[in-house]
Amino acid sequence: KAGVTQTPRYLIKTRGQQVTLSCSPISGHRSVSWYQQTPGQGLQFLFEYFSETQRNKGNFPGRFSGRQFSNSRSEMNVSTLELGDSALYLCASSLEWGYKAFFGQGTRLTVV
Amino acid sequence: SQQGEEDPQALSIQEGENATMNCSYKTSINNLQWYRQNSGRGLVHLILIRSNEREKHSGRLRVTLDTSKKSSSLLITASRAADTASYFCATDRDSNYQLIWGAGTKLIIKP
Numbered sequence: 001k002a003g004v005t006q007t008p009r010y011l012i013k014t015r016g017q018q019v020t021l022s023c024s025p026i027s028g029h030r031s032v033s034w035y036q037q038t039p040g041q042g043l044q045f046l047f048e049y050f051s052e053t054q055r056n057k058g059n060f061p062g063r064f065s066g067r068q069f070s071n072s073r074s075e076m077n078v079s080t081l082e083l084g085d086s087a088l089y090l091c092a093s094s095l096e097w098g099y100k101a102f103f104g105q106g107t108r109l110t111v112v
Numbered sequence: 113s114q115q116g117e118e119d120p121q122a123l124s125i126q127e128g129e130n131a132t133m134n135c136s137y138k139t140s141i142n143n144l145q146w147y148r149q150n151s152g153r154g155l156v157h158l159i160l161i162r163s164n165e166r167e168k169h170s171g172r173l174r175v176t177l178d179t180s181k182k183s184s185s186l187l188i189t190a191s192r193a194a195d196t197a198s199y200f201c202a203t204d205r206d207s208n209y210q211l212i213w214g215a216g217t218k219l220i221i222k223p
Binding site: 042055099101102106 | 142143145147153154155156157160200202204208209210211212213214215216
């Protein structure tokens with residue numbers, strides 16, 4: 001059974017640009033969550049989606065957005081990148097909320 | 113915002129010894145999960161313990177949960193070099209659809 005796949009693994013962008021990260025959950029998993037991990041702030045929740053509906057959003061500016069498709073694949077977008085957006089972005093999937101979550105390897109975004 | 117706090121922040125022990133990490137949280141929870149992360153890579157799920165459970169085992173791992181004290185502990189017995197990693201606890205609340213994370217414990221197993 002394939003795990004959670006995140007693409008790309010590494011990304012370097014310039015301030016002001018935008019970026020789209022992709023997450024393919026484990027087959028059959030309908031809940032997809034996104035987290036940002038930085039050395040200073042630790043793991044911070046971004047969004048959670050279930051059946052194409054965003055059920056919760058973390059305390060991030062509107063530049064951070066996401067969506068989920070009918071096949072449960074999810075994307076997150078960050079517009080007008082800032083240096084502080086440099087982080088490891090992690091995606092997790094689970095059958096439903098409250099079940100154990102499986103994480104992808106993450107996308108390491110560097111903003112220069 | 114972070115709900116949980118792990119202690120110690122760092123732990124260095126000899127291979128073969130037991131390692132105990134603690135996690136405290138602030139609000140009532142549905143369940144608590146422990147994860148391992150190697151060198152800034154993806155998180156690996158270790159154990160999920162529900163709020164009505166007190167103890168769970170998985171191989172060399174033992175997790176306890178004390179909801180009255182809002183705390184959990186992770187015990188790794190007979191540690192191995194491969195256990196070197198950062199360990200995080202994460203909690204979720206009813207219908208909140210987000211995991212709230214502790215700052216993690218960095219565990220180093222010395223050969």
